[in-house]
Amino acid sequence: MRIAVDAMGGDNAPKAIVEGIVLAAKEFKDIEFILYGDEVAINQYLDGEANIKIVHTDEKINSEDDPVRSIRRKKKASMVLAAQAVKNKEADALFSAGNTGALLTAGLLIIGRIKGIDRPGLLVTLPVMTKENSTFTLMDVGANADTKPENIHQYAILGTEYAKFVRGVEHPTVGLLNNGTEENKGNDITKRAFQLLKADKSIHFIGNVEARELLNGVADVVVTDGFTGNAVLKTIEGTALSMMQLIKSAIYDNGPKAKLGGLLMKDSLSGMKDVLDYSKHGGSVLFGVKAPVVKTHGSTEKEAVYFTIKQIHEMLASKVIDDLVEQFETKNTDQEK
Known part of the structure; x- marks a missing residue:
């Protein structure tokens, strides 16, 4: 290599x-x-x-x-x-x-x-908070701001292949990021993408998924347009950094008892930091x-x-x-x- x-x-x-x-x-x-x-x-x-x-x-x-x-x-x-x-x-x-x-x-x-x-996309692997050593794949996170339904369909195929070959997921589930789980939700692009994904029997499409469920492991692969994906990725990154800063401030800014509590929880907090650290899952792949x-x-x-x-x-x-x-x-x- x-x-x-x-x-x-x-x-x-x-x-x-x-x-x-x-x-x-x-x-x-x-x-x-x-x-x-x-x-x-x-x-x-x-x-x-x-x-x-x-x-x-x-x-x-x-x-x-x-x-x-x-x-x-x-x-x-x-x-x-x-x-x-x-x-x-x-x-x-x-x-x-x-x-x-x-x-x-x-x-x-x-x-x-x-x-x-047609259009390669940027793919990232992110941690699932509710399952130990579990991750999910998000694509596209910024290669293409303007995306066609056919592109999102290809992202599902690409993401499935990545999950199988690289992450070792035998039968990856695929979710379409949307503003609701119902089939008729979303704009014209997501509605048309939904039908393409639903018709493709080579992927395990589970329907629409909402952003609030991403870190709970709602799907192994989540697909969306590059504009939305980039905004979601940066929101996740920013929230993780803010949470760690908030915990740190709560420990150091609230007197001896808080500091003692932080010392007793040091190992647990270290494990939490590892889960939130998305960099441990690699970089963004132009797939x-x-x-x-x-x-x-x-x-x-x-x-x-x-x-x-x-x-x-x-x-x-x-x-x-x-x-x-x-x-x-x-x-x-x-x-x-």
Whole structure:
């Protein structure tokens, strides 16, 4: 396995990126990491790992850069070179913590869509609060603000494949995010998407689901348009951070008794923090392109990088992309006949 890494992407690059890659390199000896970026800056954080190599470049894409223009004009940028390596089969996956729009553009324009998939979407894995070690998949969380019912139908197929191959869910349930559970709820897009999902016997569609039930594990895969999905994801992320801050303030701002109680509950609170920490489930996957393209937060630290590499390792080992290519290309061939 070979992973092309944009070592210069993100707020804490290259330090956090390289330190996270070093953690992963020690565990995943079957992965070769190709780091694209400033060789001198990257070498500061390496310790002679045999499965890490560097491809030097001085150019990088900044967070404020226009996504399409930067991909087309910055030909030697670390993200662009990493994407080209995947396109040329010199690497099997692309990882970055950099400019999200630029990474989506690189995935679509350089690596390319799987034939038959209209619009690849961003997929995330999030924790279920009511079941230990349980997760669900949400898609699309921001790749496409304007989405057709047919796109949502494809997200259900893509999400089902991811849940089966990567998360190991044998018969994943699929829910359509809506403003009510009744079949006639929603706008024109969700109503039409509902009928497409209902008619597809290859997926286990359970109907509409509401946002308040997501963290209770209402479905293994939840699909929606990119605008709604992004808003929901950021709401979940913000709520988790606010809850932890609220608990912390309640302990430290209310005298000795509260502090003693916090000390007695330290292990329980640590477990709660782990459940709320969505970064431990990996990054956002641009799913529907010809290779894994995975994004983690720009403010990420080394632990989140490690967990994202673990996620990519699972994707490559499961050969989920190969299965998608075969499934959609076969479907297209049959339709052309």
